[in-house]
Amino acid sequence: MPKRFSLKSFNAELLALGVELVKGEGYFYLAKPLDTDVSDDVIDKLYSSKSTSIYVYAFKHMDEQHWRDAVSSKLVELGFDIPKDHRIRYVQRDVSGNRI
Numbered sequence: 346m347p348k349r350f351s352l353k354s355f356n357a358e359l360l361a362l363g364v365e366l367v368k369g370e371g372y373f374y375l376a377k378p379l380d381t382d383v384s385d386d387v388i389d390k391l392y393s394s395k396s397t398s399i400y401v402y403a404f405k406h407m408d409e410q411h412w413r414d415a416v417s418s419k420l421v422e423l424g425f426d427i428p429k430d431h432r433i434r435y436v437q438r439d440v441s442g443n444r445i
Contacts, residue, residue, distance in 0.1 A: 350408075350409040350412075351404070352366060352368070352404045355412060355416075356378075358431075358433055359375075359416070359433065360378060360381065361431065362387075362420065362425060362427065362431070362433070363377070363378070363381070363383035363384065363387040364376065364377065364378070364383075364387065364391065364420070364425075365377075365378045366399075366416065368404070369398070371400075371402050372398050372399065372400045372401065372402070373398070373399045373401055373404070374397045374398045374399065375391060375397040375399075375416070375419060375420070375423070376391060376397065377391055387425075390423045390424050390425060391423065393423065393424075395422060395423055397419065397423065399415050399416065399419060401415075413433055416433060417433050420433075
């Protein structure tokens with residue numbers, strides 16, 4: 346049985362990039378994980394003048410693919426280099442849209 350996609354499981358994947366998705370009031374945003382040391386480069390990118398917000402009220406309001414697309418687009422916009430083999434960017438789907 347496939348693992349359920351949740352904010353906790355998604356943040357476990359994002360941790361490898363030095364970021365986490367945090368629930369704000371009516372939106373989510375990318376931030377430095379509290380209990381993790383990250384490079385100054387990651388901190389500079391997260392706290393630049395560009396917005397780290399994704400305007401979705403509740404995590405369940407978007408499916409897994411939309412979250413992956415939104416977060417990977419935001420990370421690229423902030424200047425992150427996402428490795429080609431990082432799971433956030435590459436989720437294989439069958440013709441019905443189901444995860445393989």
